[in-house]
Amino acid sequence: MFDPYEVRRDFPILDRRVGGKRLIYFDNAATSQKPIQVIEAVSNYYRYYNSNVHRAVHTMSQEASQLYEDAHEYVARFIGADSYREIIFVKNATEAINLVAYSLGLHEFGEGDEVLVTLMDHHSTIVPWHIISKVKGFKIRYVNVTGDGHIDMDDLESKLSSRTRILCVPHVSNVLGTINDVAEMAKMVHEVGGYILVDGAQSVPHIPIDVKKLGIDFLAFSGHKMLGPMGIGVLYGREDILEDMEPFLGGGDMISSVHLEPGVGFRIEYNDLPWKFEAGTPNVAGAVGLMEAVKYLERLGMENVHSYERELVRYAMGLMDGLDGVEVYGPRDPGERAGVVAFNVRGIGGHEAASLLDDYGIMVRSGHHCAQPLHDRFGITNSARASFYIYNLKEEIDIFIDALKEIVVVSSEL
Amino acid sequence: MSYRDYIRKIEKLCGEKKGFMVLFKDEYSEEAVSKLYKVFNISRVRPLVRVRKDGLEINIFRTGKIIIKGLEDEDELWSTLDELYSA
Numbered sequence: 001m002f003d004p005y006e007v008r009r010d011f012p013i014l015d016r017r018v019g020g021k022r023l024i025y026f027d028n029a030a031t032s033q034k035p036i037q038v039i040e041a042v043s044n045y046y047r048y049y050n051s052n053v054h055r056a057v058h059t060m061s062q063e064a065s066q067l068y069e070d071a072h073e074y075v076a077r078f079i080g081a082d083s084y085r086e087i088i089f090v091k092n093a094t095e096a097i098n099l100v101a102y103s104l105g106l107h108e109f110g111e112g113d114e115v116l117v118t119l120m121d122h123h124s125t126i127v128p129w130h131i132i133s134k135v136k137g138f139k140i141r142y143v144n145v146t147g148d149g150h151i152d153m154d155d156l157e158s159k160l161s162s163r164t165r166i167l168c169v170p171h172v173s174n175v176l177g178t179i180n181d182v183a184e185m186a187k188m189v190h191e192v193g194g195y196i197l198v199d200g201a202q203s204v205p206h207i208p209i210d211v212k213k214l215g216i217d218f219l220a221f222s223g224h225k226m227l228g229p230m231g232i233g234v235l236y237g238r239e240d241i242l243e244d245m246e247p248f249l250g251g252g253d254m255i256s257s258v259h260l261e262p263g264v265g266f267r268i269e270y271n272d273l274p275w276k277f278e279a280g281t282p283n284v285a286g287a288v289g290l291m292e293a294v295k296y297l298e299r300l301g302m303e304n305v306h307s308y309e310r311e312l313v314r315y316a317m318g319l320m321d322g323l324d325g326v327e328v329y330g331p332r333d334p335g336e337r338a339g340v341v342a343f344n345v346r347g348i349g350g351h352e353a354a355s356l357l358d359d360y361g362i363m364v365r366s367g368h369h370c371a372q373p374l375h376d377r378f379g380i381t382n383s384a385r386a387s388f389y390i391y392n393l394k395e396e397i398d399i400f401i402d403a404l405k406e407i408v409v410v411s412s413e414l
Numbered sequence: 415m416s417y418r419d420y421i422r423k424i425e426k427l428c429g430e431k432k433g434f435m436v437l438f439k440d441e442y443s444e445e446a447v448s449k450l451y452k453v454f455n456i457s458r459v460r461p462l463v464r465v466r467k468d469g470l471e472i473n474i475f476r477t478g479k480i481i482i483k484g485l486e487d488e489d490e491l492w493s494t495l496d497e498l499y500s501a
Contacts, residue, residue: 019477348462351427351435351481352473356461359477367428375429382429406461414464 001308002300008391010035010296021361024396029174029202029340029387030365031224034293041292042229045285053284054253054275064284071287072274078294079219080210081236085273088235088242089287093201094124096220096235097168099248099277100197101128104166105136107246113138114163116156116189119145119377120176123370125168125199138165145377149176149330157188164194171203171219175371175385176330177313177340179207186215195241201225204234205389206309206338208302211236223286228293232286235277242273251279305390309339312388312397316341319401325408329378339388342369345404347411350384356410357384360403362396417499420446424491433483434491443478450474453501470494 008014011033016023025033045067051060053068072084081087090096105128109115115129119142126140133140141159144152151169160167167189172179186196197218203209204219205226211219218241223232237245247254247270254276256269270276297305314334320326325346331337345353354366365385368375375381386400420442427433438446451457451474454465463474473481485491 348473349430349481349483351430351433352462355435355475355479355481359461359475367430372429382427410461413460414462 001304002390004308004391004393007300008393010037011391012036012039014391018361018363019359021359024360024362024392024399026386026388026392026396026400027363027365028389028392029225029369029385031230032205032227032389033391034229034289035227035296037296038227038229038289038292042285042289045288049288050285052281067288067291068282068284071291074291074294075234078209078298079204079236080212082212082239086236086239086242088237088274088277089282090233090235090278091231091283092224092233093199093220093222094233096218096233097125097197097199098128099235100166100218100220100237101132103245103248103277104195105129105132105138109136109138109165111137112163113165114159114161115140116143116159116164116167116194117141118143118151118156118169119373120151120170120173120178120180120371121168121373122170122174122199122201123372125170125197126373129168139163142373143167143169145374148332149173149178150336151178151180151185153184156185160188160192160194162192164189164192166195166197168197168199170199170201171209172200172206172338172340173330173371173374174202174340175342175369175374175383177202177337177342178331179203179336179338182216183214186217190215202338202340205297207306217241223290223293226290226293227296228290229286232283232290234290239273242277245277247276247279249277249279252281254279300390306338308390309388310334312392312394313337313339313341315394316386316388316397316400319397320404323401323404323408325412326404329383340385341387342383342385344380344383345407345411347414348407350382352411353384353407356407357400357403360399362400362403417446417449417495424488426488427481427483430483432485433481434485434488436480436482436491436495438478440478447474447476447478449499450480453498467494 051064053065072087076084076087144155195217198216200219200221204221219236224230256271329342350366420438422439423437425435470484
């Protein structure tokens with residue numbers, strides 16, 4: 001197990017104060033903080049290596065291209081992909097999901113087909129499929145969530161059919177923290193001939209991932225939630241599926257040739273994977289930063305990351321469960337969830353609770369967390385959410401709990 | 415100087431269809447909050463005070479922020495603020 005106090009030394013931002021209080025950053029599900037190794041990797045890239053990739057024979061372009069390609073290799077190994085060809089760099093998990101929705105949905109799905117989405121899904125999954133369904137006429141069906149915060153597997157089974165083209169599911173709920181059994185879901189959807197697209201935004205940064213063992217077809221995740229820079233994300237796709245998919249965006253680098261043939265028009269041949277899906281100048285510095293973030297997490301060990309966060313959640317939930325006036329959402333067993341704890345304080349909304357916690361220097365997210373159908377399912381409009389990562393401490397949770405106790409009193413006096 | 419000079423930022427609340435947050439500039443936050451305390455005859459300073467006015471829920475934070483719920487749109491927010499700060 002790593003030493004979280006040692007880890008903290010790598011994160012300069014944790015030294016800052018907010019409103020005179022020591023910063024307690026519990027908004028890691030929105031974005032993580034960055035270690036100095038990542039900050040320096042990005043800075044060094046711009047200081048010493050900046051050049052466009054795959055465009056020139058000169059030394060600097062070759063060096064930048066090598067770094068960019070290395071980043072694909074590192075990410076491939078990190079998630080157990082067969083090769084870098086299965087790793088497409090995008091802006092974020094949202095763009096990764098849109099890529100699948102547009103490349104598959106727009107070109108291959110149509111009337112009579114069904115796309116399954118769960119009520120636990122983030123808007124970034126629901127909305128792209130909704131947009132494309134309006135164009136192509138396929139149907140979107142919703143898989144329910146049980147009262148204890150799990151995907152309703154019976155409901156899923158009842159909705160799977162030969163019409164199902166793809167099942168979209170979050171690996172970890174960004175609200176409830178539930179870790180979903182995507183391996184089982186992959187088997188179920190494959191039996192009816194459909195694909196599975198897993199939103200890994202809240203899982204890849206926190207738990208060990210092996211896409212081959214999970215048996216999934218697509219995995220979308222963001223770099224900025226896993227210690228990397230903003231503006232870089234990843235779509236993993238099974239190579240045989242990606243080979244057959246149409247490109248998402250057109251432009252430079254995603255083609256191998258473009259020629260005008262008289263009387264025919266433009267004859268365009270696409271590039272090899274993964275470049276076929278990476279049109280235009282990519283975010284090379286972001287890729288370099290992401291590679292460094294992956295190295296950092298690998299040094300800690302993803303099993304250790306998961307164990308440590310599970311211990312933090314166990315500790316936090318144990319204390320929160322004893323607080324009268326605080327309602328925690330999601331599975332009761334901390335072993336079934338990742339480091340996300342959504343809650344509300346009786347008498348006030350999530351924004352008020354988060355605003356009051358801010359006075360203690362504690363940063364938590366509030367709102368619907370881009371998961372309004374899930375909030376509707378539980379009959380609430382919003383919630384506050386504490387989410388933990390490798391640099392958080394039990395002492396910080398103690399301060400958080402003391403603050404919550406005072407907030408319960410404040411809300412009772414309103 | 416108008417009360418509008420107190421304001422650093424206005425933001426629509428995520429997950430609250432009719433809610434807005436008003437953040438005051440640090441240098442004016444105390445003045446902005448005390449004026450509201452005066453309007454609503456609040457004598458005891460607390461981290462959060464909630465008052466209701468014309469169907470609106472107004473949450474006043476000691477540290478220089480208000481959250482108003484029940485508003486139709488930003489225009490109604492401004493007319494509410496105009497009314498509160500001209501009282």
